[in-house]
Amino acid sequence: MKFKDSIPVISTADVRATVDYYSRVLGFKEHFIFGEPPVYAGVERDGVLLYVTHDPRMAALLKDSDLHPEIFLWVQDVDSVFEMHRRNGARIIEEVSDRAWDARQYVIEDPNSYRLKIAEPIDETS
Secondary structure, eight states: OOOOOOOOEEEESOHHHHHHHHHHTTOOEEEEEETTTTOEEEEEETTEEEEEEEOHHHHHHHHHTTOOOEEEEEOSSHHHHHHHHHHTTOEEEEEEEEETTTEEEEEEEOTTSOEEEEEEEHHHHO
16 A cells, blocks of 8 residues: 555636646646536646646635745756746746755746745756
8 A cells, every 4th residue: 555646736716717827827738627617627747737626715815815835846957947937927936046955946926826836956957
């Protein structure tokens, strides 16, 4: 018996708009959308999945309370991913830089107040 995977779930008031943002700005692809209007969806990039759920109360609570749940994503070639996100208009909270925990990292914020920490181990960037 073992655990095999974990998939973060993003709460939003607008599933379709969130899927569009993750596709258009962050480079994910729509994996599935359920319901009309959509109530649940998944986006995927290079085997990494994120789910999106229609939860207007949670989405409002996050924004009204200035809360920023975090999702951490490991990538290859973090500088290229950073430049793509900048070019596509992502809201950059922290610029890409080497961090004390041996990662080259940056932080963006999605329209739902989630902060995506995107990083690569420093030993892989050399």
